[in-house]
Amino acid sequence: MKYSFKNIELDLIKKPAIMGILNVTPDSFYSNSRFTADDEILREVSKMIEAGADIIDIGGESSRPGACEVSEKDEIKRIDGVIKQITSRFKCLISIDTRRAMVARTALDAGAEIVNDISGFSDPKMIDVIREHNAVAVLMHMKGFPKNMQDSPYYRDVTKEIYDFFESRISYAEDNGLKRENIWVDPGIGFGKRLIDNLEIIRNLSNFKKTGCHVLIGLSRKSFIEEVTANTVEERLLGTCLYNLVSLQNGASIIRVHDVKEAAETIKIFESIS
Numbered sequence: 001m002k003y004s005f006k007n008i009e010l011d012l013i014k015k016p017a018i019m020g021i022l023n024v025t026p027d028s029f030y031s032n033s034r035f036t037a038d039d040e041i042l043r044e045v046s047k048m049i050e051a052g053a054d055i056i057d058i059g060g061e062s063s064r065p066g067a068c069e070v071s072e073k074d075e076i077k078r079i080d081g082v083i084k085q086i087t088s089r090f091k092c093l094i095s096i097d098t099r100r101a102m103v104a105r106t107a108l109d110a111g112a113e114i115v116n117d118i119s120g121f122s123d124p125k126m127i128d129v130i131r132e133h134n135a136v137a138v139l140m141h142m143k144g145f146p147k148n149m150q151d152s153p154y155y156r157d158v159t160k161e162i163y164d165f166f167e168s169r170i171s172y173a174e175d176n177g178l179k180r181e182n183i184w185v186d187p188g189i190g191f192g193k194r195l196i197d198n199l200e201i202i203r204n205l206s207n208f209k210k211t212g213c214h215v216l217i218g219l220s221r222k223s224f225i226e227e228v229t230a231n232t233v234e235e236r237l238l239g240t241c242l243y244n245l246v247s248l249q250n251g252a253s254i255i256r257v258h259d260v261k262e263a264a265e266t267i268k269i270f271e272s273i274s
Contacts, residue, residue: 001181001214003136005113008093010054012214012253016270018263019095019256020053021220024078025062041082042089049092052264057116057256058082058107059097076106087111095138101125108133118142118191120169127176137173138184138216141165143192153192159204162187166211184254186216190224198224202243205250217247218256241266249274 002011010017022044045056060078061070070078075098083094087110095114096107101123104115108129115130116138117123130137141162143153155161166185174180185208187201198219208215225231225239241262244255248270257263 005093007091008054010093016248016252016267017054017254018052018260018267019055019057019216019218019254020048020051020260021256021258022048022056022058022082023062024058024060024082038082038085042085045086045090045092048260049090051260053092053260055093055095055114055254056086057095057097057114058086058112060103061098072100072102075100075103079103080106080110083107083110083112099123101129104135105129105133108135114138116140116186118186118188120165121173127173127178131177134182136182136184137178138186139166139169139173139213140186140216141188141191150192153194153197155197158193158197158200159207162201163207163211166208166213170211170213180212184214184216185211186218186256189217189219190222193224195224195227198222202247202250205247205252209251214253215251216254216256217244217252219243219247220255220257220259237262245270 001013002009022041024041048056058079060075079096086092086094093114094112095116096104096112097116098104099117099119099122104126114136117126118140120139120141121127170180170183173183187208189198189201205215205217220240221233221236225236229239231239237259240257240259244263244266247255248267255263
């Protein structure tokens with residue numbers, strides 16, 4: 001489907017999209033993705049756009065395993081000015097990575113056009129905010145909360161359980177005025193998942209396309225790669241690219257990454273054999 005945003009068109013049938021990660025937090029799991037100074041943020045955005053990012057995903061609260069919540073006020077303070085600066089300087093598509101409706105509203109008012117909700121619309125006001133702004137929503141699956149999500153997660157059938165979660169939340173969203181075509185689904189690699197679950201999700205990614213929604217995958221430099229390769233977070237770029245390639249082959253339409261240049265090369269390689 002082709003999406004027409006304010007200044008940008010995105011055709012996810014024609015070509016997969018790259019969502020570049022911009023964390024305006026002091027504690028995200030990959031230190032090279034943390035930015036707080038304005039000049040650093042603007043340089044990184046410029047670098048990502050030049051390398052081929054279609055979307056810049058801005059997060060003001062870390063969702064790494066074990067992370068504690070920040071206040072809504074602090075999250076808004078972190079993202080509001082950043083989004084305004086970026087939209088005033090660059091022609092780019094911005095996503096806000098948040099669980100809170102008021103943070104999403106602030107971001108959308110500042111120029112964002114996608115809400116990346118890792119909590120699966122848990123805030124009862126989130127749907128209203130997304131609908132009122134005619135935004136695209138990313139619906140992600142997470143078992144528990146960042147603080148406790150890796151405390152012994154367990155699934156009988158991880159693919160079926162996530163698929164059923166998607167259908168339930170999409171139906172809820174549709175009942176409250178969202179269009180299915182404006183919802184993207186993210187199975188939540190590493191969010192309350194064991195290694196066996198993450199690998200099963202990647203293997204069965206095409207199943208989630210049966211929702212009728214585009215599939216986003218966010219596995220960049222995550223710890224399950226270390227469980228397979230024994231590589232530290234700084235050494236997981238190759239693993240990220242290879243798992244993204246498999247994900248594209250299995251139906252992903254959007255890949256969320258720290259390393260945009262290498263993601264663009266991964267997509268070129270995928271397209272060369274598709």
